[in-house]
Amino acid sequence: MTGPRGNSTGGASDASPAILFDNVSRTFTTAGRRAAVPAIRDLSFTVEPATFVALLGPSGCGKTTILRIVDGLLQGDTGRVEVFGAPPKPGPDIGFVFQNFRLIPWANVQDNVEFGLKSMPLTRAERRERADHHLELVGLSTFRHAYPGELSGGMKQRVALARALATEPGILLMDEPFASIDAHTRELMQIELMRIWTVRRPVVLFVTHSVDEAIILADRIMLLSPRPARVIESFDVELERPRWTYDARAEPRYVELRSYLSDRMRELVVSDPASEFFGRDLVPPRGR
Amino acid sequence: MMIGVYRIGFLALLMVLWVVAADQFGRNIVPTPLATFEAAQRLIAEGRLQSAFRASLTVYLSGYALAVICAIPLGVLMGGFRVLGKTLEVYVFALSATPRVAFIPLIIVILGLGADAKIFIIFLGTLLPILINTYSGVMAVDEELVEMARSAGASQRRIFLSIVLPNAAPFVVTGMRLGAAIGLINTVVAELYTAVSGLGGLLAIYGNSFRMAEYFVVVICLAIIGVVVTEALRHVEARLVRWRGAT
Ligand SMILES: Nc1ncnc2c1ncn2[C@@H]1O[C@H](COP(=O)(O)OP(=O)(O)OP(=O)(O)O)[C@@H](O)[C@H]1O
Ligand SMILES: [Mg+2]
Numbered sequence: 001m002t003g004p005r006g007n008s009t010g011g012a013s014d015a016s017p018a019i020l021f022d023n024v025s026r027t028f029t030t031a032g033r034r035a036a037v038p039a040i041r042d043l044s045f046t047v048e049p050a051t052f053v054a055l056l057g058p059s060g061c062g063k064t065t066i067l068r069i070v071d072g073l074l075q076g077d078t079g080r081v082e083v084f085g086a087p088p089k090p091g092p093d094i095g096f097v098f099q100n101f102r103l104i105p106w107a108n109v110q111d112n113v114e115f116g117l118k119s120m121p122l123t124r125a126e127r128r129e130r131a132d133h134h135l136e137l138v139g140l141s142t143f144r145h146a147y148p149g150e151l152s153g154g155m156k157q158r159v160a161l162a163r164a165l166a167t168e169p170g171i172l173l174m175d176e177p178f179a180s181i182d183a184h185t186r187e188l189m190q191i192e193l194m195r196i197w198t199v200r201r202p203v204v205l206f207v208t209h210s211v212d213e214a215i216i217l218a219d220r221i222m223l224l225s226p227r228p229a230r231v232i233e234s235f236d237v238e239l240e241r242p243r244w245t246y247d248a249r250a251e252p253r254y255v256e257l258r259s260y261l262s263d264r265m266r267e268l269v270v271s272d273p274a275s276e277f278f279g280r281d282l283v284p285p286r287g288r
Numbered sequence: 289m290m291i292g293v294y295r296i297g298f299l300a301l302l303m304v305l306w307v308v309a310a311d312q313f314g315r316n317i318v319p320t321p322l323a324t325f326e327a328a329q330r331l332i333a334e335g336r337l338q339s340a341f342r343a344s345l346t347v348y349l350s351g352y353a354l355a356v357i358c359a360i361p362l363g364v365l366m367g368g369f370r371v372l373g374k375t376l377e378v379y380v381f382a383l384s385a386t387p388r389v390a391f392i393p394l395i396i397v398i399l400g401l402g403a404d405a406k407i408f409i410i411f412l413g414t415l416l417p418i419l420i421n422t423y424s425g426v427m428a429v430d431e432e433l434v435e436m437a438r439s440a441g442a443s444q445r446r447i448f449l450s451i452v453l454p455n456a457a458p459f460v461v462t463g464m465r466l467g468a469a470i471g472l473i474n475t476v477v478a479e480l481y482t483a484v485s486g487l488g489g490l491l492a493i494y495g496n497s498f499r500m501a502e503y504f505v506v507v508i509c510l511a512i513i514g515v516v517v518t519e520a521l522r523h524v525e526a527r528l529v530r531w532r533g534a535t
Contacts, residue, residue, distance in 0.1 A: 071439050091441035102436040106454050106531045115450075119441035147531040167440075 017046035024079030041228035050201040054214035057224030095164035103148040134162040226272040319501035327501035344486035351410025359418035367426025406478040413474035414467035425459025
């Protein structure tokens with residue numbers, strides 16, 4: 001099958017990229033274990049400004065590690081990383097929605113959302129206003145005084161989302177941000193995210209395991225190899241925006257991309273010697 | 289609500305056991321509740337109970353406060369600066385494993401038999417539980433929350449104040465509660481081993497002269513101090529982790 005590939009690096013070439021990875025490697029050594037784990041090796045890619053990128057890859061391949069490096073929380077062992085032309089530095093201009101929420105358990109929802117805002121030169125009233133606005137956005141206004149322990153998993157994830165959005169960052173790193181949200185709310189959150197993105201156009205790196213989510217949200221999908229992560233393929237998603245105004249899932253291009261990506265994902269897992277599913281004869285379903 | 293009724297019921301049971309014990313062992317060994325009550329009235333009328341109470345409470349709270357003032361900052365420093373913590377912790381654990389009453393003769397030689405020696409004995413007993421708990425509390429910080437704070441652009445100072453310390457607070461109060469109980473024990477020990485004074489002193493006097501009703505009054509007084517202090521701290525502890533029970 002021929003892949004519906006677009007040109008992988010996108011159009012803009014004159015402006016400097018928003019994110020640049022040049023041959024970046026990172027290996028983890030855990031005390032007490034002999035083998036070092038290479039999480040990413042010789043990873044190179046660029047992300048142009050105002051681009052929504054979905055990272056799609058098998059579990060444990062190094063996606064979270066990539067996001068942590070972009071945020072400056074972790075350094076690569078070798079290679080060069082630049083964010084807007086400078087080495088990455090954590091701060092309110094890079095928002096991070098963590099895979100496991102990371103809410104402060106002794107602070108209520110409001111204070112959690114205001115946490116990142118306290119690193120910005122804002123008055124108390126301005127902080128409050130921004131927090132209120134973003135809590136409303138994720139539909140949790142009535143829970144502002146609740147503690148994280150009183151919230152469901154999906155609600156916690158929305159608080160984490162509001163916290164990352166509240167600083168209105170230029171780069172938004174989202175690590176499976178909708179994974180614990182129910183299907184219905186998830187769709188609403190996707191639309192809200194697309195709306196925000198359309199207005200402010202931040203760079204988004206969006207990690208997901210869902211092929212559908214990747215296609216519906218992203219300008220570009222980067223398919224990552226099993227660990228250590230490399231970019232195997234990079235597609236432009238040429239579906240018209242805004243995508244919530246029509247049924248994108250019915251577009252022939254959507255259907256084609258979806259079935260191609262699903263096959264590739266399955267192939268990756270089955271052909272990875274380190275995978276527990278290595279060598280299984282999984283016949284790809286046909287017919288869509 | 290029901291539990292309150294049960295507790296009062298159990299108290300009644302204890303009183304019955306007390307009466308039975310007084311009957312079985314003889315009043316000279318276990319005084320009746322009534323005799324104990326009368327002894328208390330006598331001691332209060334003479335003013336002896338109040339002055340002993342005041343003397344004990346003064347050394348107890350002095351030693352305890354001193355320990356809190358030293359242990360919390362030291363524990364925070366040990367937890368905050370890993371090199372300092374790793375260097376000192378072996379000695380802290382060694383000291384906490386040593387029965388500290390063993391130091392009493394040395395303390396008497398250096399500080400004499402007065403209030404200083406008593407306060408120091410209490411300080412020594414109370415210091416380590418608070419120190420060790422504060423230290424573990426600071427180290428028990430959730431590294432993922434720290435990373436979240438770093439990601440949000442928080443300074444080291446802010447991370448310490450907004451993540452590390454609040455996380456440690458319940459541990460600190462637990463240490464203070466354990467320390468309070470040990471401090472009370474050491475108060476009595478100090479009053480028995482140094483210049484006889486306070487409630488511990490009365491305990492020795494009445495115990496040795498078999499005035500068991502008075503002796504019981506003193507025991508009950510000590511129990512009341514212990515209960516009031518530890519319950520107050522337990523209350524603080526519960527408030528600090530209210531968010532945890534909020535489910
Ligand atoms: N702090 C760490 N110490 C040791 N090993 C680590 C550490 N962080 C990640 N790893 C290892 O690096 C590899 C990649 O981890 P990473 O969290 O980036 O994967 P991921 O793609 O986000 O996985 P998932 O989809 O399951 O979230 C894993 O094998 C993991 O065991
Ligand atoms: Mg991950």
